[in-house]
Amino acid sequence: MTTVDDLWYLADVASQQAEQTYHDLRDQYDGFVEFTRHRRVQRPRFRTVAEDARDHGAPFGAHSLAYRPTGELLLVRHDGVGRWVLPGGELDAGESFTETALRELREESGIEARVEGLGMLGRVEFYCGDNDTWGVLPVFEARAETTAISVDDPDGEISEARWFEELPADTRDREEILRWRERRFSRD
Numbered sequence: 001m002t003t004v005d006d007l008w009y010l011a012d013v014a015s016q017q018a019e020q021t022y023h024d025l026r027d028q029y030d031g032f033v034e035f036t037r038h039r040r041v042q043r044p045r046f047r048t049v050a051e052d053a054r055d056h057g058a059p060f061g062a063h064s065l066a067y068r069p070t071g072e073l074l075l076v077r078h079d080g081v082g083r084w085v086l087p088g089g090e091l092d093a094g095e096s097f098t099e100t101a102l103r104e105l106r107e108e109s110g111i112e113a114r115v116e117g118l119g120m121l122g123r124v125e126f127y128c129g130d131n132d133t134w135g136v137l138p139v140f141e142a143r144a145e146t147t148a149i150s151v152d153d154p155d156g157e158i159s160e161a162r163w164f165e166e167l168p169a170d171t172r173d174r175e176e177i178l179r180w181r182e183r184r185f186s187r188d
Contacts (some may be wrong), residue, residue: 007047011133014053018135021057022123025097025138029118033180035173036123037137046128052090053135059126060135062097063088064105064142065119065177068163071185074144075171076108076151077160084164084171086139087111089155101140109161110150113142119180120173141184 041049049059063086066074075084087108091100098115105111122137149161167174 007043007050007128007131010047010050010054011131014050014133014135017055018053018057018123018133022121022136025118025121025136029121031183032118033120033176033183034123035120035176036125038125038127040127043128046126046131046133049124049126049135050133053133056091058091058097058136058138059124060137061088061090061104062101063137063139064101064113064115065139065180065184066105066109066111066113066142066144067184068144068147071181072163072165073167073177073181074105074109074111074149074161074163075167076158077162078157078172079159080157081172082170084168086173086177087158087161088139097138098140101138101142105142108151108153108158110146110148110152111144111161112146113144116141116143119184120176122173122176139180141180 052059076087078085087105089104105113119141120139124137125134151158151161
């Protein structure tokens, strides 16, 4: 008996959902930084990201660019990747992207903020053998309403959160964040 591999179909459906999500976000927001990332992943990881993209278009959930009016940006130390990253994570059932970004910000740093728009919109392309798919990475501008840090990450991935005036060299997506920062603070 031959086993039919449905991965190509899952990847196709995921790409269609990502396309819809991408256009919905572009129609709703303007003035954001766009970027593209390419990831070659193993089959189990490819299936996971394709399933997430199929479900809501965003395999990495939603993130935030939490900032103080003076320009400092909040980053969290993600032990799994060994870098400073923007707070964020996976969507819970029934959550919108902005709800997810704010919940993750609270969990990973204790900061309360108000979303002011979409700061960055990433396109993350995934490859595995002959299969490919993609998903969006929405990153929302979030003006801090509180600034006292308290890490209470239920996933245990975040060991520290800190406000930065200058981004550390080991900041993930550093160039895109700097482009956003230049665009954001040159408007004020």
